Amino acid sequence: MKNTFWKRERIEIMIALALFNYVFLGAEYLFDNMMAFQTDSGGVVLAQSYVLGSSTVGFLLFGILDGKLRERAKKAGSAGAGVLAAVCLWGIQVHQSYGSILAAGLILYVLLGIAGSLVHYRAACRYGMEEHLAETVGVSYAIGLFLQFFENNLIHNAAVEAVILTVAFWALLFLVEKRKVAGSLMEWNLYESDPIRHPYAVAVTLIFTVALMTCIFATLDNAVTLGHAGGSMDIGQWPRLILAVSGLVSGVLFDYEKGR
Numbered sequence: 001m002k003n004t005f006w007k008r009e010r011i012e013i014m015i016a017l018a019l020f021n022y023v024f025l026g027a028e029y030l031f032d033n034m035m036a037f038q039t040d041s042g043g044v045v046l047a048q049s050y051v052l053g054s055s056t057v058g059f060l061l062f063g064i065l066d067g068k069l070r071e072r073a074k075k076a077g078s079a080g081a082g083v084l085a086a087v088c089l090w091g092i093q094v095h096q097s098y099g100s101i102l103a104a105g106l107i108l109y110v111l112l113g114i115a116g117s118l119v120h121y122r123a124a125c126r127y128g129m130e131e132h133l134a135e136t137v138g139v140s141y142a143i144g145l146f147l148q149f150f151e152n153n154l155i156h157n158a159a160v161e162a163v164i165l166t167v168a169f170w171a172l173l174f175l176v177e178k179r180k181v182a183g184s185l186m187e188w189n190l191y192e193s194d195p196i197r198h199p200y201a202v203a204v205t206l207i208f209t210v211a212l213m214t215c216i217f218a219t220l221d222n223a224v225t226l227g228h229a230g231g232s233m234d235i236g237q238w239p240r241l242i243l244a245v246s247g248l249v250s251g252v253l254f255d256y257e258k259g260r
Contacts, residue, residue, distance in 0.1 A: 005132050013126060014140045016119050016175040021144025023169050024112050026151060027089065028052070029236060030161050031105050032225055034095035041229035045222050047098075051105035052218075058113020062121070065114070078173050081111050086166040093158035115169070119176050131258060138251015145244030152236030 031051060035044045069077065084107065091104035127133050147168075155161050196202050227233040 005135065010127070010132075010136060012175055012178065013123050014136055014143070016172055017123060017137065017140030018143035018147065019168050019172040019175070020112075020116050020119050021141055022147040022151075023165055023172065024055075024116065025144065026148050026161070026165050026168075027092075027105075027108060027112065029148065029152060030089070030158065030165065031092055031101070032229060034092050034158065035098070035101050035105075036229045037095050038098040038101060041226050043098075044229035045225050047102055047105070048225055049218070049222070050102065051109045054106045055109040055113035055116070058110040058115075059117040060113075061110070062114045062117035066118075066121075075177075078177060081114070082166075082170050082173055085111050085169050089162040089166050090159075093162040095158075112169075115172060115176070119172065122176060132255055134254035134259070135251040138248045138254075141247035141251075142244040145240065145247065149236065149238075149240055149244070 028048065028051075032044055032048055035047050039047065065077070066074075088104040088108035088111070092101055092108070095101050123136065127136055151161065151164060155164065224233065224235050228235045
């Protein structure tokens with residue numbers, strides 16, 4: 001990586017992406033553990049599928065809301081999302097009933113879907129036409145996984161986990177708002193500088209690829225979650241670090257020789 005990689009602006013974007021990965025995966029871990037108090041391992045996997053699926057709604061909602069809401073409404077919405085996420089995380093860790101945990105998880109992951117769509121959009125607008133894009137994503141993913149690993153092994157209290165995840169989510173929203181101006185400056189010429197020759201073919205290919213990756217990942221994720229909820233394994237232990245290293249290595253390989 002060149003010295004230009006470690007600029008303050010890029011570091012802030014990477015931290016925001018890392019915080020999203022950490023909160024998304026950390027909240028899933030907390031949700032699974034709390035849901036295990038109310039149902040069996042198969043029920044945990046099914047409930048997890050529901051909440052992770054709801055994040056897709058959030059990803060799609062961002063595209064609608066971003067173009068229709070005024071700046072003041074967006075700021076109010078960001079503040080409201082922070083408060084609502086805190087309430088949902090607290091509701092999950094209390095684990096009073098199956099319904100309350102599931103409802104809190106569904107709402108939380110819609111919010112995480114919106115936040116994830118926003119932070120990835122900002123990163124794409126700012127660095128989509130520059131070098132080191134894959135390295136930026138890979139480093140962010142690795143940092144997020146390392147944060148989750150350390151939290152899982154150092155914190156063993158659900159209430160404390162919920163507080164830490166809440167603070168991380170607030171920090172994510174703050175960084176995204178801080179980098180909003182820098183991202184918006186790139187939006188107008190993101191496609192004009194390098195237009196896509198066959199946009200519909202690219203869109204269909206991208207949708208198919210993401211769907212295929214989702215099916216593969218979800219199958220593996222459900223398998224290990226089934227074992228985790230059943231008590232035969234703990235998905236928060238050292239093998240998870242392999243996932244972090246793989247993300248980092250992939251970023252370096254994809255950017256090797258300017259993406260060749």
